[in-house]
Amino acid sequence: MKKLIIANWKCHPTTQKQAKALAASIKKAASKGKAEVVVCPPFCYLSLIGSSSKVKLGAQNCFFQAKGAFTGEISPLMLKDFGCSYVLVGHSEREQTLCETYEMASKKIALSLACGLTPVLCVGETQAQKEKGEAFIEMEKEIRECLNLVKKADLEKIAFAYEPIYAIGTGKNCSADAALTAVLFIRRLVSEIAGKKAVADSIKVLYGGSVKASNAQEYLNNQWISGLLVGGASIDAKEFAGILKNIQ
Numbered sequence: 717m718k719k720l721i722i723a724n725w726k727c728h729p730t731t732q733k734q735a736k737a738l739a740a741s742i743k744k745a746a747s748k749g750k751a752e753v754v755v756c757p758p759f760c761y762l763s764l765i766g767s768s769s770k771v772k773l774g775a776q777n778c779f780f781q782a783k784g785a786f787t788g789e790i791s792p793l794m795l796k797d798f799g800c801s802y803v804l805v806g807h808s809e810r811e812q813t814l815c816e817t818y819e820m821a822s823k824k825i826a827l828s829l830a831c832g833l834t835p836v837l838c839v840g841e842t843q844a845q846k847e848k849g850e851a852f853i854e855m856e857k858e859i860r861e862c863l864n865l866v867k868k869a870d871l872e873k874i875a876f877a878y879e880p881i882y883a884i885g886t887g888k889n890c891s892a893d894a895a896l897t898a899v900l901f902i903r904r905l906v907s908e909i910a911g912k913k914a915v916a917d918s919i920k921v922l923y924g925g926s927v928k929a930s931n932a933q934e935y936l937n938n939q940w941i942s943g944l945l946v947g948g949a950s951i952d953a954k955e956f957a958g959i960l961k962n963i964q
């Protein structure tokens with residue numbers, strides 16, 4: 717299966733000119749590589765970038781209603797119409813900075829699926845939870861609650877990203893072995909919730925957290941790690957091209 721590499725630009729860059737230049741470099745690097753590449757820019761750049769056969773478009777967030785009086789929100793229906801294929805859901809930065817709940821994530825996933833998008837559910841523990849030995853207890857609670865409103869038959873249409881919070885934007889990436897343990901845990905748990913063994917093998921589970929060109933391969937070498945969710949290194953054209961370069 718092709719590796720899936722998702723660029724999460726977060727709230728960068730600050731001009732259209734920079735966004736266009738970055739997108740052009742990513743398209744060039746993606747055209748030489750063998751991965752499926754998705755760019756998730758800020759909403760206002762979606763139309764600038766557009767989707768292509770080499771680079772698909774994703775959004776960093778969506779609302780949990782299709783339309784209505786919801787000032788400032790963008791719905792999955794609009795994203796689908798704009799050419800998006802993917803949408804990130806439950807990113808820890810939204811949970812921590814904007815107080816988003818697992819229930820909201822669950823509604824967003826259910827609606828995104830109904831609109832024909834692939835939601836990418838981000839899950840992972842904090843440093844404190846890890847130190848207390850509660851990483852997997854917390855992750856199980858997070859996953860069960862975030863999938864609560866999703867039909868069992870739809871679970872295999874969701875992609876997952878294991879993103880330990882202590883590794884996001886810190887330069888302290890989680891070891892490939894620890895990432896693998898978490899990825900296998902997610903695979904088993906989702907297949908248990910779906911009540912279907914084959915789901916453990918068929919779902920995509922990515923790793924994210926301080927991925928850069930020099931460590932990407934450690935994760936990609938493992939067949940159970942389906943790809944990467946890249947933040948900081950995805951707004952550095954050279955670094956991101958370095959990640960894509962070695963993918964078979």
Ligand code: PGA
Pocket residue numbers: 724879883884885886924925926927945946947948949
């Ligand atoms: P990072 O972010 O690569 O900058 O650590 C990853 C993410 O938050 O998706």
